Amino acid sequence: MDSILVSLEEMHFVLRELADVERVLQTPNVESLADTELTDAILSQARHFAQLVLLPLDSVGDREGARWTPQGVTTAQGFREAFRLFVEADWNKLTMPVEYGGHGMPVLLSTAVREIFTAANKAFCMCADLTDSAVQALMLAANESLKSFYVPKLVSGEWSATMNLTEPHAGSDVGALRARAVACEDGTYRLFGQKIFISFGEHDLTDNIVHLVLARTAGAPEGSRGVSLFAVPKFLPEHSHRSSRNDVQCAGIEHKLGNHGSPTCTMVYGGEGQGAVGWMIGEENKGLQTMFVMMNEARFHVGMEAVALSERSYLQALAYARERVQGKAIDGSEEPVPIIRHPDVRRMLLSMRSQTEAMRALGYLIASAQDLTHHHPDPAVRDERERFLDLMIPVFKGWVTETAVEVTRTSIQIHGGLGYIDESGASQPLRDVLICPIYEGTTGIQANDLITRKIVRDDGAALRHWLAEVSQTLAELEIVRTLDDVGLRLREGIAAVQSVADWIIAEYRLHPLEVLAGAVPFLRMMGIVAGGWQMARAALAARRLLEAGTGHEGFLQAKLTSARFYAAHVLPQAPALATTVMHGGITTLDEAAI
């Protein structure tokens, strides 16, 4: 039996049938994971750990939050012990570099594992996830000396790391930041400035915290070209002959809508006057470039957070709908029935499920593209997957995080009055997910990136390449006559994307503002169609397995239903959004209107 937390059957299906796991596991870098049985074992263990250790702390974190005093931040009860167990079980080392003691797991597999952990406790996961990103930044840009000093401790889990970008006046526009780094004779720097919204900027889970901080050196160019990256540890290395505590303080934590278990810190560098000692990572003024390499991955991870919380809230709502007895069935029974028998409750559940399946399938395909881009022996495959990746990252991040808001909110609706009560736990996924369309670049920023850098810049080449891939799926659907409804709606969606993309490319040079006013509706239609494509692929795979007589029939039949539901309930929005993109932009720009 699958548990309430995640459906491993669904994960395995997507990995095997849609996300090319076999091909990923055959790339040369993956030595220790040569078969899918091991994959199965890892996911089962991850679920076991998530259920036993992380899930019970999710509501504790939500209720207690983290506590700040001038001396530091205390995480919610149980978080310290859970983090110790997490590290002991090596779960923090999944994708960490092998040469420093990590497991070098493919992104595809680690994505599935992280989805499980995030579904159980998103706030808890952020500490390890940020550390993972920091390790990758160090591996990418730091010199050997910095790497050998920091990376082993970060891999072992003795230390954790943070990312410090945002300042009060520099949010979406990171290049506007003002934190200063003053060069010292010994090659170190002294940092001064304030950073806000720093997740796990201060906490009690590890012995030390390494802050990766964006700041400007003296005389650096204005804007994003004058930003450098620094490593600033909370406690200085002992051999430095200075006071062990660095001049960096957490000045307070935020009270937030969700993610209560994750302290969101205001960090003050150089508040005591002497400046926080830091080491430059990579070249001067190239800090944002390093960060932008990380950014694509961070955006992908945020998207997967949204998938994880969608699945969590779907399974919560499903369990409730099976259990809650209320009202009589329309088809005649006189006894009250579980609400899952009511057509509208079924509609809500299938809307949650089919969209979550579509989002996950696209997510895993993107994860697999990351592995193949980096490690496939054939450069043509690497190139092709990289183009797909660049096109799809903003679509995925924007579309799934917006859709997850709708999905998690639907769970509250299914719970009825109880959904509004904290005790039910129904609102936490919504509250936790509402940051996802904002951090690592808002939906608007994803949509601008999609239009300007992913569509207009190459005159739609990457898009056409992707549409050709989708057309292959359409061709397969035509052969299989039983999925006509899916094919019809997908074809309409594709046509809509095609015509809008042509319009965008033609109009952008003349009327960029009008085009950008439709950027988010365009991103949404891209996501909806990309999701529909995945549902079509899933339906084709399910049909193939059913014909072959292999696999779990109930599961595969439900897949077909999901695909049909998505085709009728979600895909029709794509042509409507096409109308909005092409005709709605101009109405947005009237200066007198607002």
Place this chain on the structure above:
Amino acid sequence: MDSILVSLEEMHFVLRELADVERVLQTPNVESLADTELTDAILSQARHFAQLVLLPLDSVGDREGARWTPQGVTTAQGFREAFRLFVEADWNKLTMPVEYGGHGMPVLLSTAVREIFTAANKAFCMCADLTDSAVQALMLAANESLKSFYVPKLVSGEWSATMNLTEPHAGSDVGALRARAVACEDGTYRLFGQKIFISFGEHDLTDNIVHLVLARTAGAPEGSRGVSLFAVPKFLPEHSHRSSRNDVQCAGIEHKLGNHGSPTCTMVYGGEGQGAVGWMIGEENKGLQTMFVMMNEARFHVGMEAVALSERSYLQALAYARERVQGKAIDGSEEPVPIIRHPDVRRMLLSMRSQTEAMRALGYLIASAQDLTHHHPDPAVRDERERFLDLMIPVFKGWVTETAVEVTRTSIQIHGGLGYIDESGASQPLRDVLICPIYEGTTGIQANDLITRKIVRDDGAALRHWLAEVSQTLAELEIVRTLDDVGLRLREGIAAVQSVADWIIAEYRLHPLEVLAGAVPFLRMMGIVAGGWQMARAALAARRLLEAGTGHEGFLQAKLTSARFYAAHVLPQAPALATTVMHGGITTLDEAAI
């Protein structure tokens, strides 16, 4: 200058140009309000009071909530004093009966006033709003003795009242309730049972609380036909020779997602053994009928709560977008600009505004229909407006409460990272509004009511009548050539509604479950088109005033933009939803799927 809380200019425009205020003010029952200048004065005073007294307490209520002890419930700091001022200024008496000291104000006008108060502090308003509903129930069904005992104290604001329907196993299915009422020889009853989710079931704002309670007498029929309504005061009348405190207790209050300032109580009747003394209101076993008469009004009020919070969050987001400087404008300036200059921020703001305008316009039109239904001298007008009312109440309640979730959430998105922080106040409207699609009948229940009782039962007669009314607006649009885009999308929307309604009427008898699986998408398209109709009417009125050279040009031009925006961004969803209703139902019913 209009303030941050509400736009009186917008309210006046809707009252005068769209909601027939002149006709309402000419009905015979309205003596004291014979001109619209008085209307203007009342709205100005209401806004003044809301801003001075209610608004500052909104975040206090959100932060502090209410506190429960076995002795009772204490509301947030300042609520008691504010309630005293509210009553002193007669704001609680707007629609109360004139013969008992109320003002007998038309629903249309009181709707606008209540919108202002709700925008300022929804939680606070619930106490007076529930009391208002209870007075109407008493006026409708209670005998003279009960009326003369309770109504004066409720009108004066010395006492308040509650509605007690829900029990743990009887939520949407009210008829499943089990509370018992035992008849006594003196004509009173003793009540036993537990009620949950009772707003202001216990509090410190008034001297006494009158609970209107649904319960079953001995031997009453099962289900909704055996439910009677009782008045159960917290403190018994002195002449009854019993202990002054009745046997009704608040056993606790809920911790909720929003509406923290409004205590949501679990009420226990007869917990001390002797039973709570109650008086039957109206006839035995006719309690639900009385409640259902109230229900239409309650549903309307919940819809208006959603409108109020949408406006509040729009104005919050607008003010923030004008003030927050971030990023450069795409059209070339080198200096950072207020984010309102960014096309996607404008899109979000106009999406909030145009939908809120559409919702309000439909709401006021429904309010005016209530007045005309009750008081117009011509029975044909009364009949016609009643048909409109019956058709539109579920559409309005379902559509605006769902749309308000999207609108209030968009405000968080416009605020960016700050929107996720409690301090910004950006999330409170969303949290407060999320109960609106649930209480007084979920969206699913509204949609079922729409399909079964409002469309199928009369074979679409009321719907056709309404569509004919919309066609007149279309005809006017055709004459005015400058609004072609609005006419085009509205025509498509109308055609979609028409074809789906025909399909529903034909299919319902054969496949009711399939039709009901599309009930909510159908309700949404009805709402979208009804809103589009209002936007078209607003655009026609604005154009007329512009041509006549009367009115505030900037405001009227913005109205035209709102209508065009709505036509391009919202109305195209209607045909997409038509596809979903007609093709999506079947995919929902597959028993094997979930």
